[in-house]
Each structure stands twice: as structure tokens, then as C-alpha cells.
Amino acid sequence: MKRLLLGIAAVAGLVLASSQAWSADRLLNASYDVGRELFVDINKAFIAKHPGVTIDQSHAGTSAQARAIAEGLAADVVTFNQVTDVDFLVKKGLVSTDWQKDFPDNASPFYSLPSFLVRAGNPKHIKDWNDLVRDDVQVIFPNPKTSGNARYTYLAAIAYAKEVFKGDDAKVKEFITKLFNNVPIFDTGGRAATTTFVQREIGDVLITFESETRGIRKEYGDDKFEQVTPSVSLLAEFPVAIVDKVAGEHGSRDLAKSYLDFLYTPDGQEIAAENGLRVRDAAVVAKHKADFPDVRLLTVEVFGGWDKVQKEHFAAGGLLDQAYGTR
Numbered sequence: 001m002k003r004l005l006l007g008i009a010a011v012a013g014l015v016l017a018s019s020q021a022w023s024a025d026r027l028l029n030a031s032y033d034v035g036r037e038l039f040v041d042i043n044k045a046f047i048a049k050h051p052g053v054t055i056d057q058s059h060a061g062t063s064a065q066a067r068a069i070a071e072g073l074a075a076d077v078v079t080f081n082q083v084t085d086v087d088f089l090v091k092k093g094l095v096s097t098d099w100q101k102d103f104p105d106n107a108s109p110f111y112s113l114p115s116f117l118v119r120a121g122n123p124k125h126i127k128d129w130n131d132l133v134r135d136d137v138q139v140i141f142p143n144p145k146t147s148g149n150a151r152y153t154y155l156a157a158i159a160y161a162k163e164v165f166k167g168d169d170a171k172v173k174e175f176i177t178k179l180f181n182n183v184p185i186f187d188t189g190g191r192a193a194t195t196t197f198v199q200r201e202i203g204d205v206l207i208t209f210e211s212e213t214r215g216i217r218k219e220y221g222d223d224k225f226e227q228v229t230p231s232v233s234l235l236a237e238f239p240v241a242i243v244d245k246v247a248g249e250h251g252s253r254d255l256a257k258s259y260l261d262f263l264y265t266p267d268g269q270e271i272a273a274e275n276g277l278r279v280r281d282a283a284v285v286a287k288h289k290a291d292f293p294d295v296r297l298l299t300v301e302v303f304g305g306w307d308k309v310q311k312e313h314f315a316a317g318g319l320l321d322q323a324y325g326t327r
Helices: 002-018 036-049 062-070 083-091 129-133 148-164 169-181 190-198 210-220 244-250 253-262 266-274 282-287 306-314 319-324
Strands: 026-031 054-059 077-079 110-112 114-119 205-209 225-228 232-234 240-242 296-298
Touching: 026 036, 026 062, 026 253, 036 054, 036 253, 036 266, 062 077, 062 083, 062 148, 077 083, 077 253, 083 306, 110 266, 114 148, 114 210, 114 232, 129 148, 129 169, 129 205, 148 169, 148 190, 148 205, 148 232, 148 306, 148 319, 169 319, 190 205, 190 210, 205 210, 210 225, 240 253, 244 253, 266 282, 306 319
Parallel strands: 026 054, 026 077, 232 296
Antiparallel strands: 077 240, 114 205, 114 225
């Protein structure tokens, strides 16, 4: 319920922000769909250190957010979950070409991975990706066309299938087609998918970022849901950037830089870890080591990098369109 209410509050807050004048002490952060709880905590801590500033939030699938910014959403900063969505803004002249050099770790202060959430007792005995293509399993994840969250799920499933089928493209495509056909509803973003699984009780397994599966389990209890970490998953970096064109117009660049810098501080890293994200700070990592199960993480380099992924999988007519079109 908390997650649903925060979604409504985020929309109301954005409407209010759009009706007020912008200034150098005000920011709009356009963020990924399931980051609401994280940024409630981040913004509270940041404002406590910078009295008088205002941070407004917008949450949606990051591909949808990137398009909205290109069409006029006046975001000063983005905290996304997919590099290609920031690169889209670079091509639109809104973000600098060297944005990944503006902050440490390629401008990714924390990261996550696609993880599974099942109902208490795991009645369908779901343990790994191969269980998701069984005829008796319904899978919930959002639409990869609008959600960066879901694109990581799509790529992680393909990476798993490539290993299992030793690169046999026909069998990999068959695997992904079966997975897509087991999804009864494609919501536009990760939080809507959570609502479908948790509130509407549709599906046997939810695939979403580990941070979201941890948050749901924490909110509703182990007597309702269980988290399942697959044998292999895909590193999901969470890139951040200043929207230079907008921040320049608002005079908010200094505040934007301070805000994103805060994500790398021990305080910011601790908040991220408490919200289920894997972080960079060594001391915070050590403190929360027991909270995060070991998992073999692949990167997009197994596909040749983001540029190749974009061209082969996510461009019009690419492999995603081919798989999605089988539904």
C-alpha cells in the first residue's frame, strides 16, 4: 500500500511543481519508476543539509522519462537505470557528451540486478530463469519498450539462454518467445508491475530490480512473499546526470551537482543500501554484506556494449521487436 500511495503522491507533486516558478534553489529529478522510496529518503537527508532548497520528483519508466524530457519536461537532473536513456538525451543536446566523467564510477553511484519475487512458500518452485518458460508459470515484468527495468530483465534472460544453449540463436529466440508469452500483462513501468503482482495478485513470479523485491518483502513480510536470486543475472547500473540545458536555464547547475554528489557520500550510500541497492562505498558495502546474496553478475559487454545492444535489440525492428511481436 505504501508503494501505491507514493506513486500517487509523486504525480501530485509533479503537477504542483510544474505550476511554480523555477529558481536556483529548486530541482526536478526525473527518476526511474521504482525509485520513489529511495528518493523520499535521499531528498529528506539532502534538504536537511541544505535548508531552503526544494527537490521535486518525477517517476516513470526511464525510456518514457527520457522522451518526456526531450518533449519539454523541465528536469534539472536525471537518476536513471539505463545508460542508453541518458545517451538519448545527449543526442537531443540536453546532456553533455562526457556526462559519465562528471561523477565517479561512470556516473553510477549504485547498482542492482533483475531478481525474482514469489509468493510465500514458492508454490511453483521457481529457482532460476528456466522455470519462467514452463507452461504452468505466469511471469510479471513491465514492457521493455518503456521500462529500463524490463530491458535488464530481457537482457538477463537472453544472457542466461545464450549460456544454456551455447549461443544457438534459434533456441535463444524460442526461449525469449516463451518467456514473453508467459506474461499476461505488460505494464508501462516497474511500479505498475509491482501493483499487478502484489495488489491485483496476478502472476506467480515478479521480475524486477533486487531493490524492489527487497522492499516489497520488507513491507509485506516473509509470510507473504519470498525473494529468489537466480544463478546468474545482469549488472544494472543506475546512471545519473545533470540535464545541462535545463539546469543552465534554471540557474540550478551548482545545486544539481551538489545533489548528485550527495549520492556518493557515506550518508547517501547508506540510504541507498537501506533501500536495497548495492553501493560503491567500501565501508557501507561491508556493513550490509549479509543483506545481499552472492550472484554471478554479467555485464552488457557480453552483448558487445550498449551501442551494439541498442542497435541489435532495441532499435525499431530489432530483436526485442521480433520477440515482442510474437505475443
